[in-house]
Amino acid sequence: MLEYEEIVNFIQKSCWMLDEEDFDGFLSLCSKDFQYKITAFSPELNKEMIWMDEDYEGLKNLLGMVPEHLTRLGKFTRHVTIGQTLRGNEEIIIKSSFIAVHTDLNGKSNIFGVGRYNDKIISRDKGVFLLSREAHLETRDLGIGSHVPI
Amino acid sequence: MNYENTIASKRKSSLPDTHFVNGSVYTNKAIFQKEKEKIFFHTWHFICHESEVLRKYDFRTISFLGQPLIIIRGGDNKIRSFLNVCSHRGAKIIHAPSGNSKKLTCFYHLWSYNDRGDCISIPRENGYDNSNLKKNLCGLTELKTDVFMGMVFISFNEKIMPLNDFIGDSLSSFKNTLCSGKLEVFHYSKSTIKSNWKAWQETNLDLYHEWMHVLLRRTQINAGSMKDRKVQIMPNGHAVVGGLKAKYGSYKGINDRKTTKALPGLSSEDFFFVDLFPNFAILARGTAIRIDVVTPIDENTSLVEWRGLGIKDEDPKDRRLRWKHHNQYWGPFGRNVPEDAFAAEACGEGFINSASRYQIIAREENGTGQDDGMLRAWYKEWSKLTNVNINKP
Numbered sequence: 001m002l003e004y005e006e007i008v009n010f011i012q013k014s015c016w017m018l019d020e021e022d023f024d025g026f027l028s029l030c031s032k033d034f035q036y037k038i039t040a041f042s043p044e045l046n047k048e049m050i051w052m053d054e055d056y057e058g059l060k061n062l063l064g065m066v067p068e069h070l071t072r073l074g075k076f077t078r079h080v081t082i083g084q085t086l087r088g089n090e091e092i093i094i095k096s097s098f099i100a101v102h103t104d105l106n107g108k109s110n111i112f113g114v115g116r117y118n119d120k121i122i123s124r125d126k127g128v129f130l131l132s133r134e135a136h137l138e139t140r141d142l143g144i145g146s147h148v149p150i
Numbered sequence: 151m152n153y154e155n156t157i158a159s160k161r162k163s164s165l166p167d168t169h170f171v172n173g174s175v176y177t178n179k180a181i182f183q184k185e186k187e188k189i190f191f192h193t194w195h196f197i198c199h200e201s202e203v204l205r206k207y208d209f210r211t212i213s214f215l216g217q218p219l220i221i222i223r224g225g226d227n228k229i230r231s232f233l234n235v236c237s238h239r240g241a242k243i244i245h246a247p248s249g250n251s252k253k254l255t256c257f258y259h260l261w262s263y264n265d266r267g268d269c270i271s272i273p274r275e276n277g278y279d280n281s282n283l284k285k286n287l288c289g290l291t292e293l294k295t296d297v298f299m300g301m302v303f304i305s306f307n308e309k310i311m312p313l314n315d316f317i318g319d320s321l322s323s324f325k326n327t328l329c330s331g332k333l334e335v336f337h338y339s340k341s342t343i344k345s346n347w348k349a350w351q352e353t354n355l356d357l358y359h360e361w362m363h364v365l366l367r368r369t370q371i372n373a374g375s376m377k378d379r380k381v382q383i384m385p386n387g388h389a390v391v392g393g394l395k396a397k398y399g400s401y402k403g404i405n406d407r408k409t410t411k412a413l414p415g416l417s418s419e420d421f422f423f424v425d426l427f428p429n430f431a432i433l434a435r436g437t438a439i440r441i442d443v444v445t446p447i448d449e450n451t452s453l454v455e456w457r458g459l460g461i462k463d464e465d466p467k468d469r470r471l472r473w474k475h476h477n478q479y480w481g482p483f484g485r486n487v488p489e490d491a492f493a494a495e496a497c498g499e500g501f502i503n504s505a506s507r508y509q510i511i512a513r514e515e516n517g518t519g520q521d522d523g524m525l526r527a528w529y530k531e532w533s534k535l536t537n538v539n540i541n542k543p
């Protein structure tokens with residue numbers, strides 16, 4: 001059984017790897033049946049929306065293409081606060097709040113988006129893996145947007 | 151201008167007048183004022199899709215150049231739009247972005263209006279007897295509103311030409327799709343970008359910039375479909391671009407869409423689009439449609455709104471796939487739209503303090519390939535309406 005401290009370290013690691021754009025590192029934390037989603041609710045349409053929806057392979061391919069894209073310059077920093085952990089038989093559901101701050105090349109930081117992560121992780125012989133992550137955004141005006149998962 | 155730029159001047163003098171746009175066209179406050187008056191408060195503008203006000207008394211509130219608007223479907227099924235400001239003390243009445251209500255009641259002193267904008271109740275009304283205030287003159291200000299292929303357009307100009315005449319045949323390539331009665335908006339997002347509104351619209355007019363998008367290099371340019379492109383310049387500043395097919399499988403991470411459910415009237419590899427003057431673009435990719443509109447907040451800041459159209463009441467599995475198709479290109483985390491927004495902001499940085507003096511719109515490829523003809527035609531219409539010369543403003 002995973003200790004709470006291990007859970008915190010794992011979630012923090014997953015965010016720091018995305019912060020550093022260490023996509024291989026991030027993918028190494030994901031199980032092969034990983035599902036990633038970015039969602040948001042539109043009060044204009046009164047509908048839930050899915051803004052990004054990829055499985056492990058899809059995400060791997062898209063992340064592999066990021067260096068070829070014209071991406072937002074600077075760096076994201078994901079500030080995560082774990083709110084709840086719910087332990088099932090094998091899986092643990094972790095609900096966290098996040099604030100993603102973007103710092104531009106001049107060192108100026110701005111809030112990019114706020115929301116919640118809904119993560120599912122599993123501890124296997126070979127280590128801890130992310131089974132799924134849903135990043136639900138409250139922020140819907142994302143300026144020029146982004147090519148990378150939040 | 152604080153300093154001379156002789157290199158830029160020399161380059162400019164080699165070009166025909168129609169083939170460059172002076173930088174102050176993007177930054178000058180007086181020109182921006184003219185644009186508001188002669189373009190935005192003059193002509194027709196897309197405001198929402200009819201599916202956003204599907205049932206009787208459904209409403210949407212939208213801010214258009216700082217004017218709070220409410221668009222409501224009346225009990226008679228007609229879609230009307232009004233200034234969303236109370237006739238009493240001017241408060242914005244409805245604050246929710248969408249909803250359903252037979253009666254629009256102002257929160258402040260509870261004056262109420264019906265679906266036709268009539269003022270229907272004033273609490274303690276007899277307090278106005280002495281001053282002779284007439285309730286029938288207290289209705290909301292109605293704007294000209296019309297629907298074309300399911301898209302709701304408004305105009306602040308009572309004398310504007312009919313919407314049918316304004317659009318003409320420009321949207322005929324979308325007819326079978328948009329008139330199928332099967333579409334609804336399933337995606338909505340908006341962004342504030344730091345640039346003049348025209349810099350965004352130019353991303354929809356500038357065919358040459360496909361090189362910027364690795365996704366388009368792979369699925370369109372390298373896929374060899376560029377030669378099939380047809381551009382038609384239409385009346386009133388509109389333009390139609392068709393003929394391209396996309397090879398989605400050529401980009402790692404985007405699946406082939408051959409076997410997937412295309413929208414009515416489309417095949418899954420179709421890619422074409424129409425720009426309506428001044429600020430509207432509609433793009434079809436077999437399985438999803440994107441509509442975007444850009445409106446200025448001020449001369450250096452713009453609001454871009456994106457809508458995705460898909461099939462109404464479709465199976466959740468199909469919807470999920472459609473979201474994916476739409477958003478892999480056009481979502482806020484898509485492969486394409488963030489790059490366009492980056493480009494619009496980068497041009498903003500060039501122009502805002504005149505480091506860049508003008509931009510070149512001089513490509514000629516017989517109206518096909520990556521010709522700048524769409525940009526030139528757009529600016530011709532812009533000049534006609536504003537009476538501003540694009541190179542000697």
Ligand code: FES
Binds near residue numbers: 236237238239240259
């Ligand atoms: S301002 Fe609306 S009722 Fe007074």
Ligand SMILES: [Fe+2]
Binds near residue numbers: 353363489
């Ligand atoms: Fe583009």
